[in-house]
Amino acid sequence: MSKLLLLGDEAIAQGAIDAGLSGLYAYPGTPSTEIMEFVQGSKQAAELNIHRQWSANEKTAMESAIGMSYAGKRAMVCFKHVGLNVAADAFINASVTGVNGGLIVVSADDPSMHSSQNEQDSRFYAKFAMIPILEPANQQECYDMAYYGFELSEKMNVPVMLRITTRMAHSRAGVQRKEVRNQNGIKLPSDPRQFVLLPAIARKNYKNLLLNQPAMEAESEKSPFNAYIQGSNTEMGIIATGIAYNYLMENYPDRKCPYPIVKVNQYPLPKKQIAELYNTCKSVMVLEEGYPIVEEMIKGYLNVGKPVHGRLDGTLPRDGELNPNIVAKALGMTVTEGQAIPSIVKQRPPSLCQGCGHRDVYEDLNEAMKEYGTGRVFADIGCYTLGALPPFNAINSCVDMGASITMAKGAADAGLVPAVAIIGDSTFTHSGMTGLLDAVNENAPITVIISDNSTTGMTGGQDSSAHGRLVEICKGLGVHPDHIRVMVPLKKNHEENVRIMKEELAYQGISVLIPQRECIQTLARRKKTEKKESND
Amino acid sequence: MKNDIILAGVGGQGILSIAAAIGLAAVNHNLYIKQSEVHGMSQRGGDVQSHLRISDAPIASDLIPAGKADLIISVEPMEALRYLPMLAATGWVVTNTVPFNNIPDYPETEEILANVNAVKNHIAIDAEAIAKEVGSARSMNIVMLGAASLFLDIPFERIEEGIRQLFGKKGDDVVELNLKALRAGREYSEKNR
Ligand SMILES: Cc1ncc(C[n+]2csc(CCOP(=O)(O)OP(=O)(O)O)c2C)c(N)n1
Ligand code: SF4
Numbered sequence: 001m002s003k004l005l006l007l008g009d010e011a012i013a014q015g016a017i018d019a020g021l022s023g024l025y026a027y028p029g030t031p032s033t034e035i036m037e038f039v040q041g042s043k044q045a046a047e048l049n050i051h052r053q054w055s056a057n058e059k060t061a062m063e064s065a066i067g068m069s070y071a072g073k074r075a076m077v078c079f080k081h082v083g084l085n086v087a088a089d090a091f092i093n094a095s096v097t098g099v100n101g102g103l104i105v106v107s108a109d110d111p112s113m114h115s116s117q118n119e120q121d122s123r124f125y126a127k128f129a130m131i132p133i134l135e136p137a138n139q140q141e142c143y144d145m146a147y148y149g150f151e152l153s154e155k156m157n158v159p160v161m162l163r164i165t166t167r168m169a170h171s172r173a174g175v176q177r178k179e180v181r182n183q184n185g186i187k188l189p190s191d192p193r194q195f196v197l198l199p200a201i202a203r204k205n206y207k208n209l210l211l212n213q214p215a216m217e218a219e220s221e222k223s224p225f226n227a228y229i230q231g232s233n234t235e236m237g238i239i240a241t242g243i244a245y246n247y248l249m250e251n252y253p254d255r256k257c258p259y260p261i262v263k264v265n266q267y268p269l270p271k272k273q274i275a276e277l278y279n280t281c282k283s284v285m286v287l288e289e290g291y292p293i294v295e296e297m298i299k300g301y302l303n304v305g306k307p308v309h310g311r312l313d314g315t316l317p318r319d320g321e322l323n324p325n326i327v328a329k330a331l332g333m334t335v336t337e338g339q340a341i342p343s344i345v346k347q348r349p350p351s352l353c354q355g356c357g358h359r360d361v362y363e364d365l366n367e368a369m370k371e372y373g374t375g376r377v378f379a380d381i382g383c384y385t386l387g388a389l390p391p392f393n394a395i396n397s398c399v400d401m402g403a404s405i406t407m408a409k410g411a412a413d414a415g416l417v418p419a420v421a422i423i424g425d426s427t428f429t430h431s432g433m434t435g436l437l438d439a440v441n442e443n444a445p446i447t448v449i450i451s452d453n454s455t456t457g458m459t460g461g462q463d464s465s466a467h468g469r470l471v472e473i474c475k476g477l478g479v480h481p482d483h484i485r486v487m488v489p490l491k492k493n494h495e496e497n498v499r500i501m502k503e504e505l506a507y508q509g510i511s512v513l514i515p516q517r518e519c520i521q522t523l524a525r526r527k528k529t530e531k532k533e534s535n536d
Numbered sequence: 537m538k539n540d541i542i543l544a545g546v547g548g549q550g551i552l553s554i555a556a557a558i559g560l561a562a563v564n565h566n567l568y569i570k571q572s573e574v575h576g577m578s579q580r581g582g583d584v585q586s587h588l589r590i591s592d593a594p595i596a597s598d599l600i601p602a603g604k605a606d607l608i609i610s611v612e613p614m615e616a617l618r619y620l621p622m623l624a625a626t627g628w629v630v631t632n633t634v635p636f637n638n639i640p641d642y643p644e645t646e647e648i649l650a651n652v653n654a655v656k657n658h659i660a661i662d663a664e665a666i667a668k669e670v671g672s673a674r675s676m677n678i679v680m681l682g683a684a685s686l687f688l689d690i691p692f693e694r695i696e697e698g699i700r701q702l703f704g705k706k707g708d709d710v711v712e713l714n715l716k717a718l719r720a721g722r723e724y725s726e727k728n729r
Contacts, residue, residue, distance in 0.1 A: 005560075034575070114574070114578070167598050170575050171570055172569070172573070173569060173570045173595075173598075174563065250601060255596070323601070324600075328601070335602065338622055338623035338625070338627070339655070342651045344617075344643045344651065345614055345643075346639060348614075348615075348638070349582055350580035351581045351582075353580065458580075459576070460579075
C-alpha cells in the first residue's frame with residue numbers, strides 16, 4: 001500500500017478507524033478538530049457506520065465514549081486541552097471504572113497559545129488519573145499509537161490518553177497503514193457492577209487501579225515507542241519526550257547525538273531506561289513540549305541529586321513551545337538567524353470577516369450601551385471574542401466557554417446593573433444553558449445576547465447543537481417569551497436593533513436577545529455545494 | 537538534497553494550495569516531506585505561515601530552524617519580510633508585490649517593496665496581473681508557485697503533474713488555466729532572476 005500524506009490529526013483518525021473504532025465523540029477545538037472532520041469525510045468510516053457526529057460539549061462526548069466502551073466496543077474521544085477541563089469529571093472517574101471496549105482520549109495541547117486561552121499540559125491529567133499516555137513524535141506514530149492504544153486500553157483496563165501538541169496535529173507527512181481490524185461486537189462487562197461507582201465498589205476499583213500501576217510501567221519499559229539510544233559523551237544524558245526528540249535530532253544533521261538519550265513516547269515513564277541514563281551520566285537535560293513535568297519528577301522536590309537541566313533552571317524557556325533553535329541554544333550550540341524583521345513590518349492580528357453578523361451586533365450594542373458606559377459586557381469564546389479589538393473594543397471578558405452568562409450574573413449580583421453577556425450559539429449549547437437557568441431562577445437583571453450564526457465559526461464552521469431551536473431552548477429554560485427578542489443584524493436594521501437592545505437593557509429581569517444571521521463563510525460554502533449539487 | 541520552504545500570506549489567501557501542489561510533486565518524486573500549517577484563530581485575516589520541508593533523507597523537525605530556510609514564498613509583500621529571520625544567507629525570497637491591506641497602519645507599498653529589493657536574492661512579481669493575463673485572478677497562487685519552482689530541486693514536470701492532481705476533479709479547463717499560470721510564473725522568474 002502506498003503512503004498517505006496526512007496531518008497528525010488525520011493519521012490518528014485513520015489509525016483509529018483501521019483499529020476497529022466504533023464511535024468517535026468530539027467537540028471542536030484547535031488543534032484537535034481535524035480528527036473528527038477526517039472521520040466525517042471518510043468513505044470507509046461511512047461504510048463501517050462509525051459514529052461520527054459532534055457532541056454538545058467535551059463532557060457529553062467523554063461520557064458517550066465511556067458508554068460505548070461499556071457496551072464492549074472501541075471508542076475514541078477528542079478535544080483540545082481546555083476541553084479536558086470540561087470533561088475532567090468523567091475522565092478521572094473513567095480511570096476508576098476501567099473500560100470494557102478500548103477507550104482512547106485524545107487531548108490536543110496548544111503550547112504558545114496559538115488559538116487558546118492557556119497552555120496547560122494534558123499529561124498532568126493523565127498522571128492525576130493514573131493512566132498511560134501515548135505521545136507521538138511523528139505522523140506515523142500518530143497512526144500507530146491510535147491503532148495500538150485500544151489494545152493497551154483493553155489490556156490495562158483503563159482509558160489511554162493520546163497527547164498531541166499543535167505542531168504534531170497540524171503537520172503533514174507520509175503514513176503507512178496497517179491491516180484493517182474488525183470492530184468489537186457488543187459485549188457487556190463481565191462484572192455487572194464495574195461501572196457503578198458506589199463508594200464500596202469505587203474503593204475496590206481504585207485499589208485495582210493502584211495495583212495496576214507497575215504493569216503500566218512495565219508496558220512502557222518494553223514499549224517499542226520508547227528507546228534508550230547510546231551515546232559516547234556521558235557528561236550529560238538527555239530525556240526527550242514527544243516531538244522534542246525531533247528538535248533535538250534536527251541539530252545533528254547526521255542524526256548522531258553524542259549524548260545518551262531516552263526517547264519517551266509512552267508513559268508512565270520507563271523507569272528502567274531513565275534509571276540507566278541517570279546512573280550513566282553526570283547530568284541530565286530534559287526536553288519536553290509543555291510543562292516541565294518530567295523534569296520535576298527527575299529533579300525531585302529537594303533537588304539533591306545530579307544536576308537536572310530544563311525549563312525550571314532556565315536552560316530552556318519556562319513557557320511556550322520548543323523549536324530546533326531553542327534546543328540548539330540549550331545544547332550550547334551557536335545559532336545564526338537570518339536578517340532581522342524590518343521595522344516597517346506591522347502586526348496583523350486576526351479580525352472578524354468583512355460582512356460578519358457579529359460586526360453588526362457590536363455596532364448595535366456599542367450604541368445601545370452608550371448611556372451606561374463601558375466595562376459591563378461579559379463575552380465568551382468564539383469569533384465574536386475578536387470584538388475585544390479595535391474598532392469595537394466592545395467586551396470586557398473572555399474566560400472559559402459559558403462564562404459570559406454566569407459572570408454577568410455574578411456582576412449583577414454585586415450591583416453592576418445592567419450587565420450584558422454575549423455568547424455564540426455553539427458556546428451557548430456547549431455550556432451556556434445551565435448558566436441561563438441560574439439567571440432565570442433568580443430573575444437576574446442581565447441581558448444575554450446569543451449571537452447566532454448557525455455554526456461553530458471560530459473552529460472552521462462545524463454544525464452547532466442548537467439547530468435553529470434557540471428560542472425554544474430559552475423558553476424551555478423559563479425565560480419569559482416577551483423578553484426573548486430575535487433580530488437580524490444588518491446595517492439597515494441598526495436603529496431598530498438599538499431600540500430593542502435599549503428596551504431590554506432597561507428591563508429589571510432576565511432577557512435574551514438573539515441576533516440571527518448565518519456566518520458568511522459557511523453561507524458561501526453552502527451556496528457552493530448547493531450549486532454543485534444542482535449542476536450534477 | 538533538501539529544500540526548506542516558508543510559505544507566507546494572510547489567512548484566507550490560500551497558501552495551502554501552493555503547499556499541497558509542492559507536496560504532491562515531492563511525493564511523486566519519492567521525496568520525504570513534512571509540512572506544518574496554521575489552523576485556527578489566525579486564519580481570520582491574521583498572518584499565516586507554513587513550513588514545508590522536502591528532502592531525499594528522513595526529516596527530523598516539522599519546523600524549519602531559523603536562518604536555515606532556502607526559500608520564502610509569500611503571496612503578500614509585507615508577509616515576505618516577516619520571515620526574513622528564517623532565511624539562510626544563500627536563500628531566495630519570491631514574493632507577490634500586491635499588498636493585502638486589512639490593518640489600519642499598513643505601511644506605504646513603496647517602503648515595503650524597497651525592503652524586498654534590499655534582500656540579496658529576490659524575485660518580486662505582480663502575480664495578480666499575470667494571473668489576470670492568463671485568465672483568472674484566482675490562479676495568483678499558482679503563478680507564485682511557478683515563479684518559485686525555479687528554486688526547487690524538483691523537476692518542473694513533476695510540479696505540473698502535481699497541479700493536474702490537485703485540480704483534476706475540477707475539470708480540464710481549470711487544470712489548463714492553472715498550468716498556464718504555473719508556466720507564466722516560471723517564465724517570469726527565469727527572465728528576472
Ligand atoms: C472548552 C473549550 N472547547 C473548545 C474550545 C474551542 N472553541 C473556541 S471558540 C469555539 C466555538 C465558537 O462557536 P460559537 O460560540 O458559535 O461562536 P462563533 O465562532 O461561531 O462566532 C470553540 C469550539 C474552547 N476554547 N474551549
Ligand atoms: S468565520 Fe463566520 S463567524 Fe467567524 S468572523 Fe468570519 S463570518 Fe464571522
